[in-house]
Amino acid sequence: MKKAMPLTLSAALLGALLVSCSTKDAAGDQTDSPAPDKKYKLTYLNQNFDKTVKDSYAVKYVEQKFNVEVEQLPRSKDNYKEELLLKVASGEIPDVWVDLGFPEYEKLVNQGAVAEIPQEMIEKNAPHYWAWLKKHLGDDPLKFFRRDGKNYSLPIIQTLGPDRTVVGIRKDWLDNVGIAKQPETLEEFEDALRKFRNNDPDKNGKKDTYGWTGQAVTVKDIFSPVFGAFGVFPGTFTEQGGKIVRGEIEPGAKQALAVLSKWYKEELIDPEFVLNKGQNVDDKVISSKAGMVTASWYQFIQRAAFFDGKYYEKLRGSVPNASWALTAGPKGPDGQQGTVQLNPIASSGGQFGKHMEQDKGKMAKYLQVADATAFDAEIFENIVYGEQGKTYKKGEKGDFIYLPPYDKEEEQIKFGIGQQYTFLGKSFNDYDFQTPYMTLNELMPLRKASEHIGKGKYDMLQPVQMPAYNENIDTLDQITLKYFIDIITGQRPVSDFDKYVEEWKKTGGSKMMEEAQKKYEENFKK
Known part of the structure; x- marks a missing residue:
């Protein structure tokens, strides 16, 4: 199956609809x-x-x-x-x-x-x-x-969307490599990633672990908390001082790509992030191949505390003392922090x-x-x-x-x-309705301590009808994925980010941003 497919109503589809309608008319x-x-x-x-x-x-x-x-x-x-x-x-x-x-x-x-x-x-x-x-x-x-x-x-x-996503860090790995303080800054994250790669955090005597795993299926997926450390949120429309901005073309994205390129070269992040999909990421986390991952907060705590708990439950099946520390992500040079979150109208x-x-x-x-x-x-x-x-x-x-x-x-x-x-x-x-069924009373403190750690921004224009966006976004996202992956993996220099922004704007991006500003003013400005 092709990854992208033009969606057109063929004669076969029209015929199927007509037959379906005429049949249902009678019966x-x-x-x-x-x-x-x-x-x-x-x-x-x-x-x-x-x-x-x-x-x-x-x-x-x-x-x-x-x-x-x-x-x-x-x-x-x-x-x-x-x-x-x-x-x-x-x-x-x-x-x-x-x-x-x-x-x-x-x-x-x-x-x-x-x-x-x-x-x-x-x-x-x-x-x-x-x-x-x-x-x-x-x-x-x-x-x-x-x-x-x-x-x-x-x-x-x-x-749950606006603060659902966090970074989970293997707390038992931090202990194993001698890190007593939970990482906060980019520099502290880098130190932890380096030790997760080089200092045998799972104590199996092999150099077979990476710091941070992830995927690149969409623009939002690519190590979003690193971009958040520079105040940008790729793949989203956000507002700054009355102006709509798009995270992937902001200057902060170039700084984030420079960090990720450095980390990739040093093998601190999973080199297969380009190929990973959701199940691959889960498998690597659960099999202790990576010590950091970006996911919903409830994946890192007991299932009896809230919903799924897959990273906690399944990991503990093989590593009984495994534990997680949750954070909103690394803090950047100006103290900024967060990841792409989910619009409540997701x-x-x-x-x-x-x-x-x-x-x-x-x-x-x-x-x-x-x-x-x-x-x-x-x-x-x-x-x-x-x-x-x-x-x-x-x-x-x-x-x-x-x-x-x-x-x-x-x-x-x-x-x-x-x-x-x-x-x-x-x-x-309806999580108010579901609370008695989802959370044991004794685990309510754990749930409350975990559920609002996430920070960041979500795409405020996601539910707005935007023809120019719909017309151009697939092409623009493919351009973004290509440049971002090439820069991170060293196939392009970080300086090519400027070429990317120029190409992005020329290939429908400027038109899309004009529409986004107009839609913002129509729907959100009073």
């Missing part, structure tokens, strides 16, 4: 409520499909509760966007999908592949979800999602395929199931914890405690329960 349900006695088949794309099982407890519970048939299909973690767009372009339009970026949302809406979702339909069939949206986005939560006056999205908001949300307009009863059923599985306590408990008395119990303080053997993730997977079961609405994470 489909045109009301905005599900037919009372009809058993709908609901199909979901699940990025944690590898942790689901056939005939799982969670799926059977939802099927019985809502009189539906549920099918979960695998969703790629690394090539999801490309695979989904390929399906749509070939006429295989899913019922529903989530988490596309806004440029892809624009394309699909413009090309007629997405169903309209009237606001009234959301209010009627997903009232708890609607209240949650209004709580966090205000009285008009569909503001950024309408196109020509019509809504095509179910917004997904990540309330994606275009969820969409329905165009054919769903002809089966509104089924669309309404999807909404009802989404609302209940995300906001109804009894249903949420059954999906995540299973059967009380068998897979879990309630502790004296109200904690939800898995019973052996279901206190082990592999047994939860076999039984078919857990956060991995997504019924669309599992993307609607």
Whole structure:
């Protein structure tokens, strides 16, 4: 599969849409409520499909509760966007999908592949979800999602986003190489990286470790905290003194590239960062091949404290005394610090395929199931914890405690329960509602101490409709990735950064920045 694919509605896709529409016209349900006695088949794309099982407890519970048939299909973690767009372009339009970026949302809406979702339909069939949206986005939560006056999205908001990302440092490695003080400055980070590479931090007698691992799938991925030390945030639109700036072309980016180039030459950072994808990074962290990584804060603490905890849990399986120190990143010469964070409106949300307009009863059923599985306590408990008395119990303080053997993730997977079961609405994470289910009372201090360490900025214009951005960003990002990787790996001198900025501006960048300034003034200036 090609990495980038032009998205055009072929004759095959148009034909598929027409056939789908004409078929549903006769047989489909045109009301905005599900037919009372009809058993709908609901199909979901699940990025944690590898942790689901056939005939799982969670799926059977939802099927019985809502009189539906549920099918979960695998969703790629690394090539999801490309695979989904390929399906749509070939006429295989899913019922529903989530988490596309806004440029892809624009394309699909413009090309007629997405169903309209009237606001009234959301209010009627997903009232708890609607209240949650209004709580966090205000009285008009569909503001950024309408196109020509019509809504095509179910917004997904990540309330953790603005300070979610941190740098995790192996605390046991710091101890092993004799560093008593947690690194704060760039110089202290460099010293730790050097010792992680050269001083056998895992005590296996081999020089087989690196300081910091990462990836370069997107511009934002490339060791963002190092750029944050110079006050810039590549891949994002941020505001400085009333002016919109783009982090990758700011002077501070050149300084960051100089640091990374030096570190790469000295083998302090993972030389395979160019090839890594998410799973590669996870494997290297969990197998103790690198002592620093940029990730969500909750990956570094116990799963019982909040959600996943993969770096803590899985690493401790092989290194029982492994521990992490969390930081917002290195402080630069002027004390600046932080990494690219996540806009609370992190994606275009969820969409329905165009054919769903002809089966509104089924669309309404999807909404009802989404609302209940995300906001109804009894249903949420059954999906995540299973059967009380068998897979879990309630502790004296109200904690939800898995019973052996279901206190082990592999047994939860076999039984078919857990956060991995997504019924669309599992993307609607109301963390106030979920707190009793996600965090043991005794671990609340740990959660509170970890969840607001992150600093930095996010792309403030991410949800804004921006035609020039959508037209140019793919090309501009490819230019950026090429120059940044070449400079870091020594194939180009750092001085070529100036050539890069000039090329970036000429290849649509200046046009994009003019649009960004205009959109900022229209949407954010009062």
